[in-house]
Amino acid sequence: MTTSMAEMFQLVAGNIWLYGGSFLLVLSILVFIHEFGHYYIARLCGVRVEVFSIGFGREIWGFNDKHGTRWKFSLIPLGGYVKMFGDSDPASAGHSDKVKGEGGEAPRAMTEAERKEAFFAKSVGKRAAIVFAGPAINYLFAIVLLAGLFMFHGQDVTPAESSAVIAGSAADKAGFKPHDVILTIDGQPIDRFDELRRSVMVKLDTPMEFTVNRAGEVITLTATPERMETEDRHGFKSTRGMLGVISPGDGLAIDNIVAVNGQRTETPEAIRTALLANMGKTFTIMLDRGAKEEGMVVQPLLEQNQDLKNPESEGYNVLVVAQGAPQKTIRHNPIGAVGAAVAETWSVTTSTLEAIGQMFTGTRSATELGGIIRIGALAGDMAQVGILALISFTALLSINLGLINLFPIPMLDGGHLAFYAVEAVKGGPISEQFQEYAFRFGLAILVGIMLFANLNDIVQLVL
Structure with missing residues (x-):
């Protein structure tokens, strides 16, 4: 074990609740905000939401609301999902117009009333709005956080x-x-x-x-x-x-x-x-x-x-x-705070896109791509600095979460939006078989990126 990794292990071990707790708190809040965007617009569009989960895997705790949605916390707290009525899986990679029979009965066809509540039966515009709402609310949340900081604490300004x-x-x-x-x-x-x-x-x-x-x-x-x-x-x-x-x-x-x-x-x-x-x-x-x-x-x-x-x-x-x-330190009025927050959000977005573009062109090394370990370390560091630093970090992470989800990769929101754009142009949906292959390909890409990013973290700590 190298000095860097040993030092980090000792640091994290001595502050396990600070580092682990800060990371899970920030991630859970952002996942909830993202999925709530999908949920809220789905409800406005008349879609029944079957499951709202923070985390993946086995359910730890949950409850049913009056609309029939199962709200739950799951075992693996590294993401979340909402499952729409009529979808065959949480990623909306396929759908079925069959409903599970009660008491062991065979699946039956949806009634007309049930079909009206199914995600797949909505217009392409409504489906796009539901999907876009996740990244959009991440951006909105970041703007609200930054605007609040700029109003109540003030924006620290160092002259150029x-x-x-x-x-x-x-x-x-x-x-x-x-x-x-x-x-x-x-x-x-x-x-x-x-x-x-x-x-x-x-x-x-x-x-x-x-x-x-x-x-x-x-x-x-x-x-x-x-x-x-x-x-x-x-x-x-x-x-x-x-x-x-x-x-x-x-x-x-x-x-x-x-x-x-x-x-x-x-x-x-x-x-x-x-x-x-x-x-x-x-x-x-x-x-x-x-x-x-x-x-x-x-x-x-x-x-x-x-x-x-x-x-x-x-x-x-x-x-x-x-x-x-x-x-x-400049304390903005509400309008000025929102304007400054929007400008900061735009600046972070364009800088992030430029850095990612440099990784594709080879100008910047892809080894700078960080994973869960690096994000957790940053969250713990910000928590040690103070609540204001942690709020700023949460806003930054929310911007990046919204931006990444807009990338046109199948399985991500941006991939769904790309399919809906094609559907709107051609006047009909892309075949489910093609979508299934695309989503499998997208899943492979995402798993590969996650493995590569987390391997980067480990390698840089070990070497």
């Missing part, structure tokens, strides 16, 4: 400012300077550093055009983010694009600065003296990052660094490189 530039980075080569304010990326306006980070991290080997405000002058810069492989504390690896600009933050620790303008110094006092002598100028510092030293181009301002002169101040050991407030 290059407070410092890493020496030799893509940004440095492209001509970025300290205090450049990024206005647009590839023609799209941005306001927050998070938008810059998200745009850059999914760009691999792709030139990007930046419009920046430099002391009142608007200029255009072109940079190609560099590939950087990162590894989290659990050992999971991912590749991201790195521009090399530093966001406005709390500052740089004086103890980590080992040189100013190429001149190495021995004491923190000498570092402070050298820094104060260069305030307002553009110069370089060298930071000790442990495994390596990293150069950085900075232009700190004296008014932001008065604490360097006062040994009693909290900022005595910190170099502030930002020109203004590093971050502010």
Whole structure:
């Protein structure tokens, strides 16, 4: 067992209720929301729902409601389903117009009244609406969660400012300077550093055009983010694009600065003296990052660094490189919160699609595809950070669940919608035999992806 896997095992074992409980709670909520979307629209369309299950396999606990639906929790809590009346299985891969006889009697034909409650007998538009409701409500749920955060807690906003530039980075080569304010990326306006980070991290080997405000002058810069492989504390690896600009933050620790303008110094006092002598100028510092030293181009301002002169101040050991407030929290009104939540949801969706597309083209390694272990580790980490982080993670996962279910793969909602689109065009349903083969193929694809993703998790922990 490698150090990473041993450390993760000890971490999870010591926090089993936190990691396991957080994962199952988040997953169960999202599965319920997704399946409830199917259920609710099915009921509106007059379809009888026979089973609403959280989990698969043997039933643990359940009850029947007045509409004849069996609500239950099942043994394997890694998904869920609703089974519509008339469907031969929960995936709606086939149907039957026969009804089980009572008391051991042979199956009988549906009555006209029963047929009106069957999913397969509804119009293609109603069936499409029922299927689409699952992914749609995942998106709606994410927007509601984010809007609630933005209203009651506020949206943390870090300005899209290059407070410092890493020496030799893509940004440095492209001509970025300290205090450049990024206005647009590839023609799209941005306001927050998070938008810059998200745009850059999914760009691999792709030139990007930046419009920046430099002391009142608007200029255009072109940079190609560099590939950087990162590894989290659990050992999971991912590749991201790195521009090399530093966001406005709390500052740089004086103890980590080992040189100013190429001149190495021995004491923190000498570092402070050298820094104060260069305030307002553009110069370089060298930071000790442990495994390596990293150069950085900075232009700190004296008014932001008065604490360097006062040994009693909290900022005595910190170099502030930002020109203004590093971050502010904006509490939106309801309309503004919804707008910000929709924008965030759209940004996550487009970034995810771009990253998945890169896996297909080979630009990004498919080994970054994570499974249950990685999701569980992230859920536990977010729970440790706090409830706000866990809510944000739940919203992110809800977006991804909705998006993945829209992929046109048989067995997924998107596969059903593709069949319904063909049916609408040709004026009749696709043959059940073809659908059966397609669903078997789709099941094989999904099982293969799940095995591959979870094997990725195990391999990255072991190696």
